[in-house]
Amino acid sequence: MSDQFPPPPLPVKQSLRAEVRPMVRLWRLTRKELRETLRDRRTIITLVLMPLLVYPLLSVAFRQFFFSSSIKPTDLEWRIGGDSEQTLKEFSRHWAIGSQVIEGIDGPEQDPPKVSWDTKPMLEEAVKKGDIDLAVRSKVVPSAGMPGGVQVQYELYFQRDSLLSRSVANYAERRLWAFDQASYYDRLRNRSQNGLPHAVWKRRSLAGETGQVVSMATLVPLILILMTITGAVYPAIDLTAGERERGTLESLMAAPLPRLSMLMAKYFAVLTVALLTAGANLAGMSITVYSTGLGPMLFGDKALTPAAIIIVLSLLILFAAFFSALLLAVTSFARSFKEAQAYLIPFMLLAIAPGFLSVMPGIELSGVLAVVPLVNMVLLARDVLQGTINPLLAGAAVVSTALYGVAALALAARIFGSDAILYGSQGSWADLIRRPEELRDQPSLAGAALCAAVVFALQNVLSGLLALGSAAMPLETRLLLSAALGGILYLVVPLAIARLQFVSLARGFQLTPGQFLAYLGALCLGLSLWAFAHEIVLLTQHLTWLSVDLKKLGTGDFFEKIKHLSPLLLVGTTAIAPAVCEEWFFRGYLLGSLRGRLPGWAAIAATGILFGLFHVIVSGGVGGVRLLPSTLMGLVLGWVCWRTKSVFPGMVLHATHNGLLVLIGRFQDDLAKVGIGVEEQEHLPSWWLVAAAGGVAIGLVLVWLGTRKGLNRK
Amino acid sequence: MELTKRFSSGGQDVLAVDRLSFAVVPGEAYGLLGANGAGKTTTLRMILGLLEPTSGYAEVDGFRTSESPDEVKSRIGMVSTSAGLYQWLTPRELLLFFADVYGLDDDTAQKSLDRFSQLFDLTPFIDRRCASLSTGQKQRVNLARSMIHDPPVLLLDEPTRGLDVVGSKVIFDYIAAAKKQGKSVIVSTHRLDEAERFCDRFGLLHRGRLMHEGTLPELQSATGCTSLTEMFLQSMPLCGQGEDAA
Numbered sequence: 039m040s041d042q043f044p045p046p047p048l049p050v051k052q053s054l055r056a057e058v059r060p061m062v063r064l065w066r067l068t069r070k071e072l073r074e075t076l077r078d079r080r081t082i083i084t085l086v087l088m089p090l091l092v093y094p095l096l097s098v099a100f101r102q103f104f105f106s107s108s109i110k111p112t113d114l115e116w117r118i119g120g121d122s123e124q125t126l127k128e129f130s131r132h133w134a135i136g137s138q139v140i141e142g143i144d145g146p147e148q149d150p151p152k153v154s155w156d157t158k159p160m161l162e163e164a165v166k167k168g169d170i171d172l173a174v175r176s177k178v179v180p181s182a183g184m185p186g187g188v189q190v191q192y193e194l195y196f197q198r199d200s201l202l203s204r205s206v207a208n209y210a211e212r213r214l215w216a217f218d219q220a221s222y223y224d225r226l227r228n229r230s231q232n233g234l235p236h237a238v239w240k241r242r243s244l245a246g247e248t249g250q251v252v253s254m255a256t257l258v259p260l261i262l263i264l265m266t267i268t269g270a271v272y273p274a275i276d277l278t279a280g281e282r283e284r285g286t287l288e289s290l291m292a293a294p295l296p297r298l299s300m301l302m303a304k305y306f307a308v309l310t311v312a313l314l315t316a317g318a319n320l321a322g323m324s325i326t327v328y329s330t331g332l333g334p335m336l337f338g339d340k341a342l343t344p345a346a347i348i349i350v351l352s353l354l355i356l357f358a359a360f361f362s363a364l365l366l367a368v369t370s371f372a373r374s375f376k377e378a379q380a381y382l383i384p385f386m387l388l389a390i391a392p393g394f395l396s397v398m399p400g401i402e403l404s405g406v407l408a409v410v411p412l413v414n415m416v417l418l419a420r421d422v423l424q425g426t427i428n429p430l431l432a433g434a435a436v437v438s439t440a441l442y443g444v445a446a447l448a449l450a451a452r453i454f455g456s457d458a459i460l461y462g463s464q465g466s467w468a469d470l471i472r473r474p475e476e477l478r479d480q481p482s483l484a485g486a487a488l489c490a491a492v493v494f495a496l497q498n499v500l501s502g503l504l505a506l507g508s509a510a511m512p513l514e515t516r517l518l519l520s521a522a523l524g525g526i527l528y529l530v531v532p533l534a535i536a537r538l539q540f541v542s543l544a545r546g547f548q549l550t551p552g553q554f555l556a557y558l559g560a561l562c563l564g565l566s567l568w569a570f571a572h573e574i575v576l577l578t579q580h581l582t583w584l585s586v587d588l589k590k591l592g593t594g595d596f597f598e599k600i601k602h603l604s605p606l607l608l609v610g611t612t613a614i615a616p617a618v619c620e621e622w623f624f625r626g627y628l629l630g631s632l633r634g635r636l637p638g639w640a641a642i643a644a645t646g647i648l649f650g651l652f653h654v655i656v657s658g659g660v661g662g663v664r665l666l667p668s669t670l671m672g673l674v675l676g677w678v679c680w681r682t683k684s685v686f687p688g689m690v691l692h693a694t695h696n697g698l699l700v701l702i703g704r705f706q707d708d709l710a711k712v713g714i715g716v717e718e719q720e721h722l723p724s725w726w727l728v729a730a731a732g733g734v735a736i737g738l739v740l741v742w743l744g745t746r747k748g749l750n751r752k
Numbered sequence: 753m754e755l756t757k758r759f760s761s762g763g764q765d766v767l768a769v770d771r772l773s774f775a776v777v778p779g780e781a782y783g784l785l786g787a788n789g790a791g792k793t794t795t796l797r798m799i800l801g802l803l804e805p806t807s808g809y810a811e812v813d814g815f816r817t818s819e820s821p822d823e824v825k826s827r828i829g830m831v832s833t834s835a836g837l838y839q840w841l842t843p844r845e846l847l848l849f850f851a852d853v854y855g856l857d858d859d860t861a862q863k864s865l866d867r868f869s870q871l872f873d874l875t876p877f878i879d880r881r882c883a884s885l886s887t888g889q890k891q892r893v894n895l896a897r898s899m900i901h902d903p904p905v906l907l908l909d910e911p912t913r914g915l916d917v918v919g920s921k922v923i924f925d926y927i928a929a930a931k932k933q934g935k936s937v938i939v940s941t942h943r944l945d946e947a948e949r950f951c952d953r954f955g956l957l958h959r960g961r962l963m964h965e966g967t968l969p970e971l972q973s974a975t976g977c978t979s980l981t982e983m984f985l986q987s988m989p990l991c992g993q994g995e996d997a998a
Contacts (some may be wrong), residue, residue: 285836
């Protein structure tokens with residue numbers, strides 16, 4: 039021990055709380071967390087060793103699977119269907135000639151397949167259902183210079199998910215190629231002037247409906263995602279429950295640091311490890327796939343391109359961001375490493391189970407599945423690898439995952455470092471849901487994110503249930519139920535969460551009266567904007583990624599059915615109820631939570647885009663055409679609310695807009711009789727658009743005039 | 753002042769600290785004494801802002817914990833028996849990290865590190881991973897960690913637990929030196945004999961309540977006992993029945 043005692047004191051005040059920029063502080067905290075985590079050998083094992091071992095082992099398993107599969111086909115009887123006896127007769131003749139040519143080159147075939155030939159009325163359906171392995175259609179086209187003066191054109195249908203079906207198609211294709219070669223040389227020998235092949239063919243792959251084959255292209259992203267999760271689990275436990283158990287969390291909490299900074303540093307550390315794991319896994323998988331030649335077998339015609347790898351990596355980053363937040367939320371609950379593990383095991387099973395469901399054939403990235411966590415990322419990654427991505431659904435999957443991530447982080451922030459967790463014996467779980475003591479003027483960002491995620495998830499579950507049960511219901515009941523559902527989602531849920539957070543009803547939901555001129559402006563906008571919404575729908579139909587058959591939306595049927603309904607019921611359920619409820623949530627609650635925290639344009643854009651996406655999801659993904667008009671409406675409604683600081687003018691605008699549209703549909707025939715009317719898929723007359731533009735301009739000016747600063751001061 | 757902490761345990765409402773009030777002036781060492789479960793650690797945690805009081809408040813250097821938690825935390829150095837070290841960091845990395853967290857600039861942090869390395873004899877193991885240190889070495893690093901920002905207030909919760917005689921002497925010497933420098937020291941300990949040596953005043957806690965408070969002569973006069981141990985046994989007949997809440 040030192041004898042130099044006591045040491046000279048440091049100037050106390052000088053060393054207290056030097057100002058540190060939040061980002062610098064966050065970086066320093068994250069660096070410490072990473073240093074601590076990455077030095078831990080257990081992390082390194084998960085990070086490096088697992089990918090090094092797993093993918094080569096999996097490749098061996100895959101190759102074994104494909105090898106054993108490729109041996110089997112010739113043991114089975116090959117079922118080939120044709121559209122006519124004549125087709126089968128001609129096709130089998132070409133097949134036989136082709137086989138002879140190949141035998142002439144390769145020698146006698148060791149294990150020739152047993153083939154059964156049959157005609158089928160519904161060839162494609164038979165292939166899809168697995169009744170036959172290959173379907174053949176033929177067409178005879180006159181062609182001068184050919185033997186017999188005709189060319190035979192075949193179409194070969196096979197099931198791309200079925201190894202057997204693919205094998206039969208490949209086998210047949212090779213025989214036809216050999217037959218063409220033989221025929222070509224024959225004609226050359228006969229000095230034919232026409233060098234065209236005698237028979238040509240096209241391969242047509244069909245998605246199977248048999249449910250017998252697990253899609254390998256889905257298995258790969260699932261494995262990647264599971265490995266990413268594996269990488270994040272250990273640091274998430276160690277940096278929360280582990281630190282609490284070792285007593286290091288208390289030292290950190292005793293320091294003058296914002297609790298959120300500590301959590302974010304831990305979050306970034308967990309995320310970094312998860313991303314390193316994801317990167318290592320993706321690299322390991324790519325190298326294995328390339329080096330073993332498994333690519334075409336796993337992903338079919340679409341090989342694993344660099345672009346696909348980059349997109350999948352981006353999806354993994356997004357998923358890791360979401361899951362890291364979720365893991366931190368769960369592990370922050372735990373008071374010890376053991377307790378965290380106990381929480382995580384059922385949680386992981388719960389989280390992973392839907393992921394395995396997504397591997398099943400026939401599961402597509404649809405409206406509801408696009409917002410189911412993990413499933414949406416697995417299916418989206420599969421679509422990327424197969425090159426069949428739908429940007430709209432991809433957007434829904436990405437936005438929903440990001441939203442869930444923010445909500446999980448908000449939850450973690452509430453739990454992390456609380457009395458109940460830090461000192462288990464001195465706090466209760468009830469502390470976590472205890473209401474703040476002071477009334478808040480606006481919802482917290484965390485509360486808003488949590489509310490949006492809850493509404494987003496409930497929206498899908500409840501609207502799915504409504505769709506299932508409503509098929510046999512009268513339209514009136516469906517409309518009432520739909521309005522009630524909207525009330526629960528957009529009115530009751532935010533209200534409950536706001537009450538829990540002790541948010542002032544009047545200020546938190548912007549329930550101020552608003553200005554008279556603003557109401558007038560909102561009315562003008564509501565009467566005029568529909569024309570542009572209609573035009574945007576028509577224009578966006580030509581965009582491939584938004585295109586949808588309007589019949590799928592059922593708008594035509596809907597307008598036909600409502601002709602017999604009470605206008606009051608219609609306006610109440612499709613205009614007033616949605617206007618009140620949606621404005622309450624999107625503008626009142628969400629936009630209100632962003633006021634003062636984001637610039638106006640950013641807050642309006644964020645809620646507007648969310649509003650548009652919600653409307654797409656509501657329609658089960660087929661309503662892609664609704665994205666742009668709904669987003670546009672969301673932006674206008676957001677601007678009106680931002681200017682007026684009131685939710686009511688927006689409700690007037692929204693109700694007018696919806697009411698006008700539904701009443702035009704309701705009285706379509708009557709309007710047509712007096713010469714007013716337009717077909718659903720036709721552009722509006724120019725003068726209508728000019729009038730509507732005038733209405734929009736007047737509306738905007740009135741809102742602006744009504745909300746001028748000088749006027750507000752008065 | 754009037755610090756109170758209630759919490760639920762097994763469905764029961766437990767009063768861990770009951771309207772506790774005391775003040776410590778600069779240059780004074782205050783001994784917070786009591787049996788397990790008396791509420792010593794809970795009190796220290798409330799002063800630091802790690803636990804929210806059910807009612808009442810703590811004030812450090814004019815700052816209330818509930819209103820300016822960061823100002824309070826930056827003025828306190830807490831040594832706790834339950835505090836651990838980052839296993840994969842070296843003492844040097846750990847101390848510089850906490851110096852940074854407390855807002856010390858690089859130069860001051862390095863000087864402070866050198867000073868405490870010398871003071872607590874950390875130099876022989878300052879670049880070894882904390883996981884490989886002995887209990888005594890860890891405790892010394894822990895002490896240095898809590899004092900690296902040279903705070904005007906020290907909260908010491910059982911500071912000598914796990915230390916040998918030599919290690920304990922370092923703590924006592926440091927407390928004496930801290931007092932001379934005008935620091936306020938609050939020590940929670942079981943070791944009454946040691947407390948007698950370096951504390952100026954004492955607060956005897958029992959089941960969250962302050963039973964007696966004062967200097968040793970004041971307490972002797974009030975209780976008629978000569979030593980703290982006697983006073984302790986006399987004023988806390990139910991000692992052992994109230995299990996640790998802290």
